[in-house]
Every structure is written in C-alpha cells, then in structure tokens.
Amino acid sequence: MPIRILTGLQRSKDDKADDAFFYSQPRFVHHLDNHFRQRLTQVYRELIPSKSVILDLMSSWVSHLPEEVEYQRVIGHGMNLLELQKNNRLDSFWIQNLNVNTKLPLDSESIDVCLMVAAWQYLEYPEDLAFELMKVIRSGGKLIVSFSNRAFWSKAPLIWKNSTDNQRIQYISSVLTAQGWTDIQTIVYNDYKEGGFNFFSSNKDPFFAVIATKA
Ligand SMILES: C[S@@+](CC[C@H](N)C(=O)[O-])C[C@H]1O[C@@H](n2cnc3c(N)ncnc32)[C@H](O)[C@@H]1O
Numbered sequence: 001m002p003i004r005i006l007t008g009l010q011r012s013k014d015d016k017a018d019d020a021f022f023y024s025q026p027r028f029v030h031h032l033d034n035h036f037r038q039r040l041t042q043v044y045r046e047l048i049p050s051k052s053v054i055l056d057l058m059s060s061w062v063s064h065l066p067e068e069v070e071y072q073r074v075i076g077h078g079m080n081l082l083e084l085q086k087n088n089r090l091d092s093f094w095i096q097n098l099n100v101n102t103k104l105p106l107d108s109e110s111i112d113v114c115l116m117v118a119a120w121q122y123l124e125y126p127e128d129l130a131f132e133l134m135k136v137i138r139s140g141g142k143l144i145v146s147f148s149n150r151a152f153w154s155k156a157p158l159i160w161k162n163s164t165d166n167q168r169i170q171y172i173s174s175v176l177t178a179q180g181w182t183d184i185q186t187i188v189y190n191d192y193k194e195g196g197f198n199f200f201s202s203n204k205d206p207f208f209a210v211i212a213t214k215a
Contacts, residue, residue: 002131003178006159011124013161015154019097019122022155023079028061028086031118032148036205039189040064040117040146043209047144052112055136056090058098058119063089075106102128106136113137116145120172121160122152130179137214143181145172146209165190165208172210181212 015022030037045066048054052071056063059076061083076093078084084093094105102125114133123129133143147168153161159171165188173184190206 002125002127004127005175005178006127006157010159011157013124013155013157019079019099019155022152026061026080026082026086028083030062031060031150033205036148036207037062037064039207040209041066043144043146043187044115045069047142047211048113053110055106055111055114057114057116057133058122059084059087059090059093059115059117061086063087063115064117065089075111077104098129099124102132104132104136108135109138111137112141114141114143116143118147118151120145121147121156121168124157126172126175127179130176130181134180134214139214141214143176143212143214144209145211146207148205148207150205165206169208169210173212176210176212180215182215183213185211187211 041064044064050069050071054065054071054074056074056076059078060080063074063076065071065074073091074089076084076087076090077096078093079095079097081095084090084095087093114137120126137143149165151160160168163171169186176184187207187209191204
C-alpha cells in the first residue's frame with residue numbers, strides 16, 4: 001500500500017474541474033526554455049543507457065531525448081491525443097488522467113527508466129503514483145523527475161504552489177523515499193535573476209531534477 005504523507009488541503013487546487021477539460025486542446029508550445037531543454041537532454045544522454053525501455057509519463061509532443069541515441073522502446077503517456085500523435089519519439093502511447101486513476105496499464109518490472117518533465121506539479125496523489133512506479137520499473141531502474149519554477153498554477157496542488165524550489169525538491173524526495181525509492185540524487189542549475197531587464201545576463205528557466213533508483 002502507498003504511504004500517504006499529504007493532507008487533503010495540500011492536495012487541493014484552485015481549478016477543481018476535471019483535468020480532461022483543461023487538456024482537451026493541444027498545446028504545441030515549449031513549456032520550458034531552450035536552456036532547460038538542452039540541460040535535460042544532456043542529463044538523459046548521461047544517465048540513460050541506449051537500448052533502455054523508457055516511459056515518458058505525462059508527456060506531450062516532445063520527449064527531450066537525445067536524437068542520436070537509440071532506445072529499445074519509448075512508451076508515452078499524456079492527456080492529449082493530438083500532442084502524443086505528434087511526438088515522433090514515442091513507439092506507443094496511452095491517455096489517462098492520473099488524478100482519477102494512478103494504476104498504470106504496464107507489466108511489472110517492464111520499464112528501465114521513467115521520465116516526468118514539468119509534470120509532478122500537477123499530481124494530487126503522488127504517493128500512489130510513486131508506489132505504482134515501483135512496480136512497473138525494473139530493479140536498478142530509475143525515475144527522473146525534472147521541473148522548473150513555472151506551472152499552470154490553477155492546476156497545481158497547494159503543496160506545490162506554496163513551496164519554494166528547495167521545498168519542492170524535499171517534497172518529491174520525501175514522497176519517493178516513503179514508497180521505497182532509494183539513492184535519491186538532485187541536480188540544480190539556477191542562474192535565474194530576479195528583477196528587471198539586465199543587459200548582461202538573460203534570465204533562464206531554473207533547472208531542477210530529482211533522480212531515484214529502484215533498489
Ligand atoms: C507542462 S505539460 C509538460 C508536458 C511534457 N512533459 C513536456 O515536457 O512538454 C504538463 C503535462 O502533464 C500531464 N498532466 C497534467 N495533468 C495530468 C493528469 N491529471 N493526468 C495525467 N497527466 C496529466 C499532461 O500530459 C500535460 O501535458
């Protein structure tokens with residue numbers, strides 16, 4: 001059974017309508033800037049062996065995987081059919097609202113690496129999903145959760161909305177640890193400058209990743 005650590009209030013969000021409505025229109029945009037995406041692709045290049053079976057959970061029309069690397073299979077999941085159809089990195093995909101049902105239609109121990117990009121911030125039951133991922137990921141497999149400081153705030157539970165960047169890292173880590181994930185590592189690139197226009201430095205999306213291993 002998943003170990004739940006959030007209160008009902010922490011799971012609540014401003015927009016209580018079914019997420020299916022919010023994601024019914026495709027968004028063919030980049031949710032993260034070029035610097036973030038390049039860093040993410042480099043992290044994938046360094047951490048994910050070729051020939052891996054990958055699950056891109058809460059995906060869109062892009063998966064950010066390095067183009068030159070061949071994987072055994074990339075399985076996608078998301079909320080919008082047109083976005084997933086346009087994602088040419090995916091070998092297959094399915095649609096599922098994880099705030100309604102966290103059971104994944106995947107075989108036990110069938111995935112080497114699961115990716116979640118700008119995604120955890122929308123989960124109402126992250127403990128249940130982290131528990132479920134422990135089942136479908138192989139021993140020694142990894143979960144790579146990455147995010148920045150932007151979100152569709154009306155769709156983000158209070159625990160995310162009311163936290164600082166560091167608290168978000170702690171929050172994800174504690175949920176994962178509670179479900180048995182081990183060897184939690186973090187990557188932080190934060191050269192974001194608060195304030196107005198600065199001729200000499202351009203603001204970049206801060207990059208945060210939490211990486212966990214199934215023992
Ligand atoms: C900001 S987008 C990020 C998409 C993609 N990972 C990327 O890097 O472009 C957030 C994604 O989270 C997923 N998502 C949001 N709410 C969800 C829900 N209730 N159930 C399942 N997926 C959800 C959708 O696939 C949506 O595209």
